Amino acid sequence: ETGVTQTPRHLVMGMTNKKSLKCEQHLGHNAMYWYKQSAKKPLELMFVYSLEERVENNSVPSRFSPECPNSSHLFLHLHTLQPEDSALYLCASSQVGQGTKNIQYFGAGTRLSVL
Amino acid sequence: QKEVEQNSGPLSVPEGAIASLNCTYSDRGSQSFFWYRQYSGKSPELIMFIYSNGDKEDGRFTAQLNKASQYVSLLIRDSQPSDSATYLCAVRNDYKLSFGAGTTVTVRA
Numbered sequence: 001e002t003g004v005t006q007t008p009r010h011l012v013m014g015m016t017n018k019k020s021l022k023c024e025q026h027l028g029h030n031a032m033y034w035y036k037q038s039a040k041k042p043l044e045l046m047f048v049y050s051l052e053e054r055v056e057n058n059s060v061p062s063r064f065s066p067e068c069p070n071s072s073h074l075f076l077h078l079h080t081l082q083p084e085d086s087a088l089y090l091c092a093s094s095q096v097g098q099g100t101k102n103i104q105y106f107g108a109g110t111r112l113s114v115l
Numbered sequence: 116q117k118e119v120e121q122n123s124g125p126l127s128v129p130e131g132a133i134a135s136l137n138c139t140y141s142d143r144g145s146q147s148f149f150w151y152r153q154y155s156g157k158s159p160e161l162i163m164f165i166y167s168n169g170d171k172e173d174g175r176f177t178a179q180l181n182k183a184s185q186y187v188s189l190l191i192r193d194s195q196p197s198d199s200a201t202y203l204c205a206v207r208n209d210y211k212l213s214f215g216a217g218t219t220v221t222v223r224a
Contacts, residue, residue: 002160031210042119043159043203043214050210090158096210101147101166104205104212106158 003027006091006107013081014115021076021110023091030097032074033104034066035090043090049074050096081114088112118142119206121215129223134191136218138204141185148180148187149205153217159203163189194222 003026013019025032034046048056049068063085065077074091088111092104121138128134140148147166151159165171165178165187177190187206191198201217 002158040216042216045211045213048210056211088158094210101164102207102210102212103149103161103164105161106151109158111156 002105002107004091004093004105004107006089006110008110009108010111010113012113012115013078015081015083017081018077018079020078021089021091021112023074023076023093023107025072025074025091025093025105027093027095027105029093029095029105030071031094031102032068032071033092033094034074034076035092037088037090037109047076078112081112083114086112086114117215118213119204119215121202121204121218123216124219125221126218127221127223128194130194130196132194134194134198134220134222136189136191136202136204136220138187138189138206138215139185140187140204140206140213142206142208142213143182143185145206145208147207148178149207149212150176150178150189151203151205151214153201153203155200162202191220194220196222196224198222 031050036044047066067075091107094104149164150162153159163178175192179188203217204215205212
């Protein structure tokens with residue numbers, strides 16, 4: 001147990017559905033991240049929130065919409081996805097700032113299948 | 116040029132042997148370096164981090180960093196079947212981590 005909890009663990013959705021992924025961290029960290037992991041590819045950073053402000057949006061299509069209501073919670077809202085969006089979506093958190101090592105701890109991930 | 120490059124493997128080693136994994140990175144301003152282990156279908160878990168040149172040992176794992184050569188490695192001594200996994204090298208610059216594609220290690224009993 002890393003202290004980062006993701007729900008749901010598995011999600012199957014059609015291309016016209018709207019769903020949300022949830023991430024909660026219990027580590028007192030001030031930064032949270034969404035990553036996408038597709039087969040045989042490196043982890044792709046999607047979004048970064050630091051102190052509840054989005055600091056990075058890595059050219060992610062608008063059908064993915066993040067939300068960070070506070071430092072402990074992060075959401076990824078999904079709508080009109082494509083089959084190529086099927087992947088493992090990972091949330092991570094870390095403590096950032098001067099003197100920190102910014103070690104990222106990952107949740108268990110949501111395995112998403114888009115039909 | 117990829118930001119972080121690793122040999123994709125698979126790397127097959129007999130039980131009890133040393134597994135050696137390599138990683139190179141392109142950004143000279145990178146500040147710290149991480150090795151994560153990922154079992155099939157699971158999320159990455161941190162094994163080690165290193166930020167100074169030289170060696171850092173933790174149990175059966177040793178990380179080595181050479182900033183001049185932009186090279187970081189991981190040695191796994193006395194490899195066990197439970198070490199069979201994909202090992203991800205990650206490089207930090209500010210708040211951002213860049214990951215390699217991973218090296219898959221198989222330890223033969």
